[in-house]
Amino acid sequence: MDIHQLKTFVTVAREGSITKASELLFRSQPAVSAHIKNMEETLGLTLFQRTPRGMAVTPDGQRLLNEAHQLLDRHQKFLEEASRLRGSLAGQLSLGAGRNSSTGVVSNLLAAMSQEFPEVEVELQHRASVKVLEGIRNGSLDAGFYTETGEDDSDLSTLEISNFCVYLAAPANLVPSASEVNWKALEDVPWIYPSCNSCCGRLARDLLETHGIRPKRVINVDDEGVTRALIASGVGIGLVHANSTNPREQEGDIVLLTQVQKSARVLFAHLSCRIDDPVIAAVRSILATDNCTSIPFQGDQNIEAALIAS
Template sequence: MDIQQLKVFVTVAKYGSITRASDILCRSQPSVSAQIKGLETTLGIALFERTSRGMIVTQEGERLLDEAISLVDRHKQFMQEASRLKGSVSGVFMLGAGRHSGNGFVSAFLHLVSERFPELEIELKHLGSAQVIEGLRDNSLDMGFFTETESDTSDLTLVEVASFGIYLAAPPGIIRTSDPLDWQQLADQIWIVSSHDGCCGRWANALMEQHDICPKRVIKVDDEAVTRTLVASGAGIGLVHVNADDNLPPPKDIDLLHRVRKTARIMCGYLEARSDDPSIRAVDELVLDLLKSDASGATPSMLQLA
């Protein structure tokens, strides 16, 4: 029995699927199945029941699962502490990033990590903000960047890394911006709305409820950056992210009709219970260093909100 078999056991138990586990572990499905079979042979017991609904942990497997999770976590901490003692941080670091979580900051951050910790392998996953938070809580992510939500995040250690405003925007010249908005007239326009797990998707639905409108035609997109492109091309109106700095000139490719939210914050965080994790501690220091350099104006071009 080795630690890799335990990692496979824990991952298959968590997701209930060899296919899903193979994606998470970046292994082939036959390899994952072989690891499970090998572990079961070594232990002399069945850990899973194979069903049409997936892999179900047996009663015996359930009794071993908590200990397996603990061993995997302790192995990771052991290797990270050993790396710290020899003056380096190594291993795999799972990083989640919301679909619009300050790409300029994330790029600068990744560049700095590669310079400071060349032995640390970063795996970046682009997810919705809610999925990033969920990943932090179930330990599938070590750290994440996401747009602040209304949900309780008191179990996370967070720092603000950027911010942006949310505006209802239209193609240039389509709607008179000097007149009070006629919301019923706006309902006749084509609306471009992002998915519900994105901040603009949530705020778009709230805006429609607030003004009691139901757009006749809606184009749904799964990426908030696509909304900006479609609005600028004349495809319709929609909620977009705009730099929160009021001193900057308004965008030229779109007309801003209505400010929905002055400031939406982009957060970087990790699970507070893992604050002693050597890799998280080291990477968190880089985030703080980057924020200090931004405040001093040392790297202004790198930290612009994308």
């Protein structure tokens, strides 16, 4: 039995699903199933029961689960201590990032980690902001970037990476210009609408409810860059991010109709109890350098090697 099988055991138990565990571990479902089967055969115990809802941990499995967590923690501490003894940093970092969470900063961070701490294995997962927070709290992520959701984050240590405001935007000439938005008329215009799990998805839902309108056509897009491109090409209207300090009323082929949110922050976060973790401390030290903006990103070939599954 090896450390990878223990990690599989813990992940399946936490997620209650081989499918979800395989996605998080970047392994095939047959490989995850084989890990569980091999553990059960080695131990002579049944660790899971398959139910209509997924994988349920047996009483025996539950007792061993606590030991597995402790073994994984000790394994990580073993690697950290070995790093200290040889004067270098090694270990694993599972990092979450929203699709719109300062992509440049994330890229620069990965480049810096690859260059300065090549023995740290980094796994990057793209998730919605609420899923990044969920992952940090349930242990499937060590840290992550997310757009603030307004929920209590007192259990987290955070660093502000950037901020932006949100505008309702339209293609030039699609919506008549006026000092006040004619909300009723916007029902006839296609809306480019993100998922409700995203920052702009929640804002769009609240905006429609506030003004009592139901768009006749909705196009679901979860990427702000794609939304902006569709608006610019005349497809419809939607929410876009703008510079908080100097938003422009018109950006190329996009007209900013009205401000929806004055300020939204993009944050880097991890559990407060992990503030002294050497790998997380290394990440924080890099981010503290002008929020990584001073680090040139040149497509270092080592980055691909760093983005491997833990």
